[in-house]
Amino acid sequence: MSWDSKSPKISKRRRSSTSKDVPTKAAKSASLKALIIDNGGYTIKAGYNRDEEPQIIPNCIMKAKSERKRLFIGKQIDECRDCSGLFFLLPCEKGYITRWEVQKPVWDQLFGKDVCPINDNPTIITQPLFNFKSIQDCMDEIFFEEYEVPSLFRCNPTDLAYLNYAKENRLSRNEACLIIDSGYSFTHIIPYIKGNKFIQAAKRLNVGGKLLTNHLKDIISYRQYNVMEETYVINQVKEDTCYVCEDVKAELREAAKPFSKNTIVKNYVLPDFNNIRRGYIQQANKTDEKEESCQILRLNNERFVVPEILFHPSDIGMKSMGIAEAAVKSIYSCPKIDRKALARNIIIVGGNCKFPGFKERLYAELRSLLPDLWDVKVFLPSDPITYAWKGGGALLKLHDFKSNLVTRQDYEELGSAIIQERFNNFMIDDSRLDDSSKPPKEQTNFKYLEKLKSRSIFGKQELCPSGSSNDPTNEENGAASNSKNEQGEDGIVDSNKEESNSVSDEASQDSFQAVEVDKGKKSKVTQEKQSEDDVDIDSDVSEEDLTKSLELFPFGTGSYL
Amino acid sequence: MTISKGTLRGSNRIKENDKRRIIDESQRKRRQRKVMEMLESDNYHDDPHADLVMSKKVPKFEDNLEQRSSRTKRKERSVDYYQFKYRKNFQQLVDEDRAESEAKQRPSYMDIQCGESQLPSRHFCAVCGFLGQYNCLSCGTRYCSIRCMETHMDTRCLKWAG
Ligand SMILES: [Zn+2]
Ligand SMILES: [Zn+2]
Numbered sequence: 171m172s173w174d175s176k177s178p179k180i181s182k183r184r185r186s187s188t189s190k191d192v193p194t195k196a197a198k199s200a201s202l203k204a205l206i207i208d209n210g211g212y213t214i215k216a217g218y219n220r221d222e223e224p225q226i227i228p229n230c231i232m233k234a235k236s237e238r239k240r241l242f243i244g245k246q247i248d249e250c251r252d253c254s255g256l257f258f259l260l261p262c263e264k265g266y267i268t269r270w271e272v273q274k275p276v277w278d279q280l281f282g283k284d285v286c287p288i289n290d291n292p293t294i295i296t297q298p299l300f301n302f303k304s305i306q307d308c309m310d311e312i313f314f315e316e317y318e319v320p321s322l323f324r325c326n327p328t329d330l331a332y333l334n335y336a337k338e339n340r341l342s343r344n345e346a347c348l349i350i351d352s353g354y355s356f357t358h359i360i361p362y363i364k365g366n367k368f369i370q371a372a373k374r375l376n377v378g379g380k381l382l383t384n385h386l387k388d389i390i391s392y393r394q395y396n397v398m399e400e401t402y403v404i405n406q407v408k409e410d411t412c413y414v415c416e417d418v419k420a421e422l423r424e425a426a427k428p429f430s431k432n433t434i435v436k437n438y439v440l441p442d443f444n445n446i447r448r449g450y451i452q453q454a455n456k457t458d459e460k461e462e463s464c465q466i467l468r469l470n471n472e473r474f475v476v477p478e479i480l481f482h483p484s485d486i487g488m489k490s491m492g493i494a495e496a497a498v499k500s501i502y503s504c505p506k507i508d509r510k511a512l513a514r515n516i517i518i519v520g521g522n523c524k525f526p527g528f529k530e531r532l533y534a535e536l537r538s539l540l541p542d543l544w545d546v547k548v549f550l551p552s553d554p555i556t557y558a559w560k561g562g563g564a565l566l567k568l569h570d571f572k573s574n575l576v577t578r579q580d581y582e583e584l585g586s587a588i589i590q591e592r593f594n595n596f597m598i599d600d601s602r603l604d605d606s607s608k609p610p611k612e613q614t615n616f617k618y619l620e621k622l623k624s625r626s627i628f629g630k631q632e633l634c635p636s637g638s639s640n641d642p643t644n645e646e647n648g649a650a651s652n653s654k655n656e657q658g659e660d661g662i663v664d665s666n667k668e669e670s671n672s673v674s675d676e677a678s679q680d681s682f683q684a685v686e687v688d689k690g691k692k693s694k695v696t697q698e699k700q701s702e703d704d705v706d707i708d709s710d711v712s713e714e715d716l717t718k719s720l721e722l723f724p725f726g727t728g729s730y731l
Numbered sequence: 732m733t734i735s736k737g738t739l740r741g742s743n744r745i746k747e748n749d750k751r752r753i754i755d756e757s758q759r760k761r762r763q764r765k766v767m768e769m770l771e772s773d774n775y776h777d778d779p780h781a782d783l784v785m786s787k788k789v790p791k792f793e794d795n796l797e798q799r800s801s802r803t804k805r806k807e808r809s810v811d812y813y814q815f816k817y818r819k820n821f822q823q824l825v826d827e828d829r830a831e832s833e834a835k836q837r838p839s840y841m842d843i844q845c846g847e848s849q850l851p852s853r854h855f856c857a858v859c860g861f862l863g864q865y866n867c868l869s870c871g872t873r874y875c876s877i878r879c880m881e882t883h884m885d886t887r888c889l890k891w892a893g
Contacts, residue, residue: 235779257780260773263821270813300840302824303831308817316808372843384770389860392887398775418853422861471860484852486770487763491848499845 202572204292206562208327211262212354212379212521214244214276215559216286219566224559227280231259231272232402236443243279252443256402264376265298265355267305274312281317292321292575294562297593299326299358299372306590314581321575323565324593327351330561331519332362332597335549337564346508347515350497350532351558352480352522354379357493359500363508366599371503373496377483379521383408385486386476394467406449407438407467408476414527415474416534425471434474438467477525481535494535501540514545523554752889754870762870858882 208215210229217224225245232242236252247253261273281288293313297306306324313319328349335347346363357375361368383405390407391398415421425434437452445460452461479485481492491499501512516536518529529550537546551557565571574596576589754762769775819827825840832839856863856875863873865880870888874880 233778233780238780255776255779257776257778258773264771266821266824268819268821268824270817271810274810274813299843300828302819302828302840304817304819304824304827308813312813369838369843372838373845374840374843375845381770384772387775388769393859401774419862426861475855475860482848482850482853484848484850485855487766489847490845491850495848495850496845 202292202566204294204562204566205286205288206559207293207295208330208556208559208562209296210327210353210355211260211265213555214280215556216280217559218291219563224556225286226555227276227285229261229273229276231275233257233259244276245285246279253402253441254443255399258401262355265353265378266302267308270308277312288317288319290318290320292323293317293319294323294325294565296327296330296558297324298356299328299360299367299369299374301594303590306593307586310581310586310589314578318578321577322581323575323596325565325596326358326360326367327519327558328358328360328362329367329597330558330565331517332561333564333568334551334557334561335515335517336365337561337567341515344511345515346504346511347517348497348501348512350493350516350518351520352378352493352518353520357480357496357520357522359493359497361500361504361508361512362597363504363512364599366597368504368508369598371500373500375480375483375490375493375496377480377488377490377493379405379408382412382476382479382522385479386412386472389472389476390467393472395465403441403449407440407469409524410449410451411436411438411469411473412477412525413474414477414481414525414531416527416531418474418478421474422471425474429470432470435468435470436473438469440465440467477522477528480522480528481531494532494539497532497536498539510544513540514547516546516548517557518548518550519554519557521555523550752869754889759871857887 202219204219206217206219206224208224212229214227214229215224216227227244228247229244231244232247232250233256234242234250234252235255235257237250242250250256259269259272261267261269261276263269267273280286295309295313297309301324309324310322313322328351331349331351332347335341335349341347343365346361346368349358349360349362351358351360355378357377359373359375361371383401386408387397387401387404390404397404421434425432429435439446439449439452439461441447441449442464446464449467452458452466475485479488481494483490483492497516501509504512513536516532518532522528529548533546533548536548540546568574574592576592580589828840832842854863854873855861856879857872858874858879861875863875863879865874866872867874867880867883867888869884872883872888874883
């Protein structure tokens with residue numbers, strides 16, 4: 171699958187097939203009518219590719235204390251008058267569907283005639299990276315056998331976000347992008363290089379909106395009222411009041427001031443589902459009569475300490491790096507040649523990006539962790555929740571997309587295993603796996619790259635134990651390349667440019683060693699200064715330098731301590 | 732802050748050791764695991780309709796599908812069919828993925844999980860949320876002041892200790 175940003179053939183053909191009742195804008199977007207579903211762990215974004223906006227439907231079944239006679243499936247929650255103590259049945263566990271008895275009724279309701287009828291249209295549905303086989307088996311069975319869709323396609327939401335960004339910016343295939351998708355269940359950081367996912371450098375942070383809401387619930391329950399049963403309400407409190415600050419230490423100082431002088435503290439009017447259906451921040455100096463009988467929540471440092479978990483999961487005892495550190499690590503796990511492009515094309519999507527200040531803080535942390543000479547750009551779409559869904563239109567416009575659709579006949583004749591290979595390998599270039607999977611040379615010293623593990627998965631030794639024929643570049647270059655390969659075992663070897671790359675790798679190895687020797691002579695202080703300079707001057711920062719720079723600027727500009 | 736680290740530690744250590752149980756490392760880990768489970772949970776309370784046996788009454792897809800009436804042979808399956816056929820717990824799914832990834836020489840779900848942070852951790856008072864530089868001697872929880880320490884001791888300190 172390749173990304174063709176111009177695809178002139180299609181637009182011509184489409185123009186000729188435009189009928190009168192179809193608006194020209196829609197006609198431009200695709201000749202194919204398809205249902206696009208971004209199946210998130212918290213909401214489903216669903217609609218046809220010709221729709222301007224998707225419908226956003228809660229991906230859950232809810233039970234209300236007040237109405238014992240019914241369930242609220244998906245968007246039926248709008249009919250619920252009293253959402254206190256709402257009980258959730260969620261189809262996903264850590265972002266993966268495990269409860270079909272919940273997912274199926276939500277889909278049935280969604281694809282029925284009242285909401286978003288599936289009828290006989292090709293269907294594109296998202297699945298998380300590494301969606302498990304038995305989950306895919308069940309999805310195949312439901313869509314092909316029960317919903318009887320004529321054709322189906324599955325890809326990751328980050329694929330769609332990438333395609334949307336690439337289309338909007340007329341991005342060249344050679345311009346690498348880093349997609350950060352921070353949703354309800356988890357946060358994924360996935361580099362796209364030459365139009366394909368570079369999975370070896372992908373990262374998953376097990377922090378998402380669900381964890382933040384539950385944490386907020388916990389600390390409010392400990393400090394003020396017991397709201398442990400009010401997930402629905404506290405999630406709204408989170409959305410209405412939380413933000414990401416620039417500098418935690420400064421923010422805490424402000425929050426420590428007496429409430430009369432403190433710009434952070436807010437009173438939040440909790441809904442009573444009688445006069446007030448949705449809570450809101452109380453206006454200062456204004457007392458509404460209906461608020462007098464209501465419960466007021468006082469939020470102070472909770473407003474910014476909760477989203478901090480995204481940046482420092484260790485705040486709640488998780489042994490995991492935060493979003494910025496993981497993004498930097500991901501960038502450094504990519505081929506050297508693509509790193510600068512990755513830093514200047516960082517796209518953030520998912521609900522957590524809606525916290526005010528999220529983008530600015532992420533930028534500030536990345537800016538301080540990446541070399542000064544690199545351009546760092548973080549792009550926040552106007553709606554980070556529907557951005558991936560909107561990429562469905564770009565997917566349909568890929569010039570060879572139709573051939574990727576899996577038809578019901580394919581499913582019946584080839585079986586699930588083969589069609590799933592097609593889905594799973596979408597936007598993964600196998601040829602890259604062989605060549606680039608070996609960690610770049612600098613990473614030999616990278617403390618936090620598990621070199622051995624990645625070798626056993628991708629390493630040449632395992633792929634071709636005899637050390638020979640599977641690798642086409644090896645055959646072409648014959649015996650001459652053997653010694654080079656040995657030397658460049660850990661280097662990035664692009665199949666097209668093996669020769670030149672090996673040379674430059676050797677050169678960088680030399681200069682790296684020179685720096686090492688240099689450092690040995692210097693005192694500890696100058697040593698650190700030296701590595702700091704390296705970060706500034708040398709765009710190809712070695713691993714050791716990165717670790718040093720982390721020590722020097724532990725919290726970036728959002729510093730705390 | 733009016734108390735200095737030194738005096739707090741010096742005077743309290745002996746007293747605390749006499750009076751209070753100290754939760755060991757494995758118990759602290761178990762407590763942390765419980766906290767993480769709570770943060771991952773869908774609900775804190777029990778199903779309010781658990782006594783009603785309602786889940787069987789979920790409307791079926793065909794109720795909504797008048798448009799598809801032309802298709803009479805469509806397979807109709809109960810909600811339980813899929814749940815029964817594809818029920819696997821999360822750990823099973825991860826284990827299967829691990830095996831498959833090894834066979835296919837591809838990265839697995841677990842491989843892409845973020846590793847430990849290289850950055851020093853920060854310490855917030857578990858009671859009030861501001862910076863907390865002291866550790867509870869019994870359980871290791873952070874607190875910032877005598878006042879918060881006392882609140883902690885009276886509330887969560889040994890609550891989850893098994
Ligand atoms: Zn405190
Ligand atoms: Zn304690």
